[in-house]
Amino acid sequence: MSLISEKAALxxxxxxxxxxxxxxYGAGRNNxxxxxxxxxLLDRWRSLGLPIFHIRHSSQNPDSPLHASxxxxxxxxxxxxxxxxxxxxxxxNSAFIGTNLLELLKQVPTQTVVLAGLTTNHCVSSTARxxxxxxxxxxxVSDAVAAFDNRDLNGKHLDAELMHQTALASIQEEFAMVTDxxxxxxxxxx
Amino acid sequence: MSLISEKAALxxxxxxxxxxxxxxYGAGRNNxxxxxxxxxLLDRWRSLGLPIFHIRHSSQNPDSPLHASxxxxxxxxxxxxxxxxxxxxxxxNSAFIGTNLLELLKQVPTQTVVLAGLTTNHCVSSTARxxxxxxxxxxxVSDAVAAFDNRDLNGKHLDAELMHQTALASIQEEFAMVTDxxxxxxxxxx
Numbered sequence: 001m002s003l004i005s006e007k008a009a010l011x012x013x014x015x016x017x018x019x020x021x022x023x024x025y026g027a028g029r030n031n032x033x034x035x036x037x038x039x040x041l042l043d044r045w046r047s048l049g050l051p052i053f054h055i056r057h058s059s060q061n062p063d064s065p066l067h068a069s070x071x072x073x074x075x076x077x078x079x080x081x082x083x084x085x086x087x088x089x090x091x092x093n094s095a096f097i098g099t100n101l102l103e104l105l106k107q108v109p110t111q112t113v114v115l116a117g118l119t120t121n122h123c124v125s126s127t128a129r130x131x132x133x134x135x136x137x138x139x140x141v142s143d144a145v146a147a148f149d150n151r152d153l154n155g156k157h158l159d160a161e162l163m164h165q166t167a168l169a170s171i172q173e174e175f176a177m178v179t180d181x182x183x184x185x186x187x188x189x190x
Numbered sequence: 191m192s193l194i195s196e197k198a199a200l201x202x203x204x205x206x207x208x209x210x211x212x213x214x215y216g217a218g219r220n221n222x223x224x225x226x227x228x229x230x231l232l233d234r235w236r237s238l239g240l241p242i243f244h245i246r247h248s249s250q251n252p253d254s255p256l257h258a259s260x261x262x263x264x265x266x267x268x269x270x271x272x273x274x275x276x277x278x279x280x281x282x283n284s285a286f287i288g289t290n291l292l293e294l295l296k297q298v299p300t301q302t303v304v305l306a307g308l309t310t311n312h313c314v315s316s317t318a319r320x321x322x323x324x325x326x327x328x329x330x331v332s333d334a335v336a337a338f339d340n341r342d343l344n345g346k347h348l349d350a351e352l353m354h355q356t357a358l359a360s361i362q363e364e365f366a367m368v369t370d371x372x373x374x375x376x377x378x379x380x
């Protein structure tokens with residue numbers, strides 16, 4: 001298997017400045033290096049000329065740091081799109097709902113996607129689940145995604161790392177292959 | 191709010207005999223009473239004449255207990271469809287992919303769905319996520335869904351109850367309202 005011959009598409013999901021707003025999202029996040037891993041993937045994808053799709057979330061909630069009127073809507077510098085790279089704007093968690101992402105993948109054409117970004121259990125999981133269910137060969141890069149602390153139905157604290165690990169366990173083998181940046185880069189050796 | 195005036199649709203997901211096959215799914219499951227709670231919802235839905243959709247999974251894996259050739263493909267007796275009740279067959283986790291479920295909901299017409307069935311973190315979560323992202327008002331009934339034991343990326347055991355609770359926490363308020371059978375029944379008082 002070669003991700004190069006399959007023209008694997010890199011989907012960078014919601015790596016936006018607003019996700020750093022602690023007052024809205026809380027301080028409890030795992031994988032602080034996720035963005036750097038996503039940037040390493042992006043560099044390799046660019047050098048190989050493989051398809052890249054930047055996905056950004058446009059919240060319909062005017063108070064959200066991801067509302068299009070806010071500075072937080074911008075994609076982080078570390079993975080900033082270059083001129084000409086497609087940027088897809090979505091309003092819900094799944095990058096396949098209300099967008100033309102599936103058509104764009106067919107135009108490449110490719111049946112393989114590699115997902116990185118935020119957050120593991122919300123937008124990454126939703127997009128990975130749909131990608132897998134739509135028949136795409138789907139990879140989720142475990143060290144290039146991250147989650148936030150949460151609470152269970154009784155208000156009990158759920159740690160970001162636990163949310164991340166259980167979300168990945170739910171995806172693994174059912175919807176996607178969960179692997180890490182080093183492994184993905186090894187599949188891109190020329 | 192009244193679920194009656196909204197013509198809320200009950201979606202019973204993958205409550206199939208094959209899910210009891212321990213050799214395939216393992217013995218570690220939480221909420222052993224989930225099917226009975228789903229049956230209580232079904233009874234009320236029938237008595238009120240509200241829309242009901244039975245969803246069943248037709249696995250493409252010939253070894254799966256949910257392959258259409260197997261006894262396990264049958265819906266469990268406790269929630270067995272009556273003649274005339276729609277039964278929707280799906281091949282993937284989300285009940286909205288490869289089916290006409292969304293069209294059928296529009297024909298009712300209704301914008302509200304109540305989800306029960308198996309499993310919390312796979313087919314229920316995937317269907318709830320898509321329902322919410324498609325703009326439907328979505329309820330997931332916490333005591334009428336259940337999960338199985340799992341393993342994290344390092345092979346560490348993850349208990350069914352933990353998979354269930356973290357899956358519900360990821361859905362809650364982001365995609366759906368997570369509540370219990372008693373609360374749903376209280377919203378159906380005539």
